[in-house]
Amino acid sequence: xxxxxxxxxxxxxxxxxxxxxxxxxxxxxxxxxxxxxxxxxxxxxxxxxxxxxxxxxxxxxxxxxxxxxxxxxxxxxxxxxxxxxxxxxxxxxxxxxxxxxxxxxxxxxxxxxxxxxxxxxxxxxxxxxxxxxxxxxxxxxxxxxxxxxxxxxxxxxxxxxxxxxxxxxxxxxxxxxxxxxxxxxxxxxxxxxxxxxxxxxxxxxxxxxxxxxxxxxxxxxxxxxxxxxxxxxxxxxxxxxxxxxxxxxxxxxxxxxxxxxxxxxxxxxxxxxxxxxxxxxxxxxxxxxxxxxxxxxxxxxxxxxxxxxxxxxxxxxxxxxxx
Amino acid sequence: xxxxxxxxxxxxxxxxxxxxxxxxxxxxxxxxxxxxxxxxxxxxxxxxxxxxxxxxxxxxxxxxxxxxxxxxxxxxxxxxxxxxxxxxxxxxxxxxxxxxxxxxxxxxxxxxxxxxxxxxxxxxxxxxxxxxxxxxxxxxxxxxxxxxxxxxxxxxxxxxxxxxxxxxxxxxxxxxxxxxxxxxxxxxxxxxxxxxxxxxxxxxxxxxxxxxxxxxxxxxxxxxxxxxxxxxxxxxxxxxxxxxxxxxxxxxxxxxxxxxxxxxxxxxxxxxxxxxxxxxxxxxxxxxxxxxxxxxxxxxxxxxxxxxxxxxxxxxx
Numbered sequence: 001x002x003x004x005x006x007x008x009x010x011x012x013x014x015x016x017x018x019x020x021x022x023x024x025x026x027x028x029x030x031x032x033x034x035x036x037x038x039x040x041x042x043x044x045x046x047x048x049x050x051x052x053x054x055x056x057x058x059x060x061x062x063x064x065x066x067x068x069x070x071x072x073x074x075x076x077x078x079x080x081x082x083x084x085x086x087x088x089x090x091x092x093x094x095x096x097x098x099x100x101x102x103x104x105x106x107x108x109x110x111x112x113x114x115x116x117x118x119x120x121x122x123x124x125x126x127x128x129x130x131x132x133x134x135x136x137x138x139x140x141x142x143x144x145x146x147x148x149x150x151x152x153x154x155x156x157x158x159x160x161x162x163x164x165x166x167x168x169x170x171x172x173x174x175x176x177x178x179x180x181x182x183x184x185x186x187x188x189x190x191x192x193x194x195x196x197x198x199x200x201x202x203x204x205x206x207x208x209x210x211x212x213x214x215x216x217x218x219x220x221x222x223x224x225x226x227x228x229x230x231x232x233x234x235x236x237x238x239x240x241x242x243x244x245x246x247x248x249x250x251x252x253x254x255x256x257x258x259x260x261x262x263x264x265x266x267x268x269x270x271x272x273x274x275x276x277x278x279x280x281x282x283x284x285x286x287x288x289x290x291x292x293x294x295x296x297x298x299x300x301x302x303x304x305x306x307x308x309x310x311x312x313x314x315x316x317x318x319x320x321x322x323x
Numbered sequence: 324x325x326x327x328x329x330x331x332x333x334x335x336x337x338x339x340x341x342x343x344x345x346x347x348x349x350x351x352x353x354x355x356x357x358x359x360x361x362x363x364x365x366x367x368x369x370x371x372x373x374x375x376x377x378x379x380x381x382x383x384x385x386x387x388x389x390x391x392x393x394x395x396x397x398x399x400x401x402x403x404x405x406x407x408x409x410x411x412x413x414x415x416x417x418x419x420x421x422x423x424x425x426x427x428x429x430x431x432x433x434x435x436x437x438x439x440x441x442x443x444x445x446x447x448x449x450x451x452x453x454x455x456x457x458x459x460x461x462x463x464x465x466x467x468x469x470x471x472x473x474x475x476x477x478x479x480x481x482x483x484x485x486x487x488x489x490x491x492x493x494x495x496x497x498x499x500x501x502x503x504x505x506x507x508x509x510x511x512x513x514x515x516x517x518x519x520x521x522x523x524x525x526x527x528x529x530x531x532x533x534x535x536x537x538x539x540x541x542x543x544x545x546x547x548x549x550x551x552x553x554x555x556x557x558x559x560x561x562x563x564x565x566x567x568x569x570x571x572x573x574x575x576x577x578x579x580x581x582x583x584x585x586x587x588x589x590x591x592x593x594x595x596x597x598x599x600x601x602x603x604x605x606x607x608x609x610x611x612x613x614x615x616x617x618x619x620x621x622x623x624x625x626x627x628x629x630x631x632x633x634x635x636x637x638x639x640x
Contacts, residue, residue: 056544084549085547100537105635115546
């Protein structure tokens, strides 16, 4: 296996009324055919990481540093046509709320066909045939009829399936999923997750899946990267993260989860709130909330300490345990 | 779609009936006796009663309305009290002239308003946006009769390029499609176009700017659409609302051109109305208002149909 995506020391700063250092040195690599979940709470920089990968952040107010390589190409240097050709066939994205992400005045079939015609130069009948094929693949019932349906005529789950069909229509090598099940009912959520996993295996693409729900990450991901305050604090396989969390934040997240909780027992919430990121962090960003923080934690940012292939933790306690 | 069209068409009937009732009553509610204008001061009560009977003013209101409506449906709008001539042909000619003026103003105002509104929305918060928005606000806030007079001073008096009066040479009110007549249209049409242009510009800018903030635009970029492809989606999303604003503005161009028609002596319905009001010419007033109102109703119908064809959520909801 070789890395399809290589993110190196990515920093993103939004300026405007308030400066926000949304990403502060994110490094992540995704292998071909691998599903990586970005796990973290709101504002931890999950979505910003995804959008950087497609240059979807508002250009004027955003300052991006670091490097993103996709199959050897420098994504952050793409412009104009090149960028438009990159989005779709190479990297595609599904969004959190399909009722907002689909154009309300175009039929589903048209929206899918339009993408295929744009990228592959197919004729309209051929593009429509592809659209029908895609609706079948995401198992939308009576797909022929659904082609001419508008987004408002479909249920939430159906819309998200259509969104997936749209994203996969050009056979992308990397799929970015931005909390695609958050806006759905719990039962539909599971169906969509299973469908995504199945399509991923069928098409052999890589997936970066953003979620705040560790249960969802367990369902879909091979590997997890836990994000906090615009940094990755821990990476590892799903089993490693669940069974042997090393970073105090990951431990806190797991303790705060309902899965396996005992009735009547208190859930352990992490005290405090994440930093506002108006300044880039100069110390461990989790230190103010950390139950085991020491003086050294407030002095400098901890390095990401490698604990074997694909396993790393950003906590000085780990450095000591190695010594 | 078909049932929606049918339903929308059927709705027109009560609306049209209501509108004609209001047209009829409005004039009767207004104080003053229409006969005062035409009766000699020393007329006897007998003569007055006779006159009243001739015009049918002696019958109860509902009966008057019934007769008036029955005639109107057949294209007979009665006779003018002031001139004694049939109302229908006069109204037809005047409304025709107003339509002509409104059409000319639309051709100038709407495309420009849409184009610059789109530009301002797409380039929002840039210098271009500020220039366009400021121009639009200036256009909307300028009283158009004042602008009309200024244009007359500049282009008819200081620079004698364009005529300022009437719809043809020598104040002729018969229209022909030649430059001699068309140059009479230039100044009033431009004057009339300014306010609707500003309103359409501002609406389009707001629409486009709003749509560009929606998630689906980002999703369009994410699937690799080029700028022109995205703009096509934006235009289609903006179209239904823009259309309804344009429809309303067209209505304003038809009914609200009284001041402009007065400034430029344009022989249109506004001019006819102002004369009819001054002379308390009831049949003329009712006839003109009715015809204009029916145009407005038709216009709304057309806009609704066009909207439902663009936005599927309207007809199926």
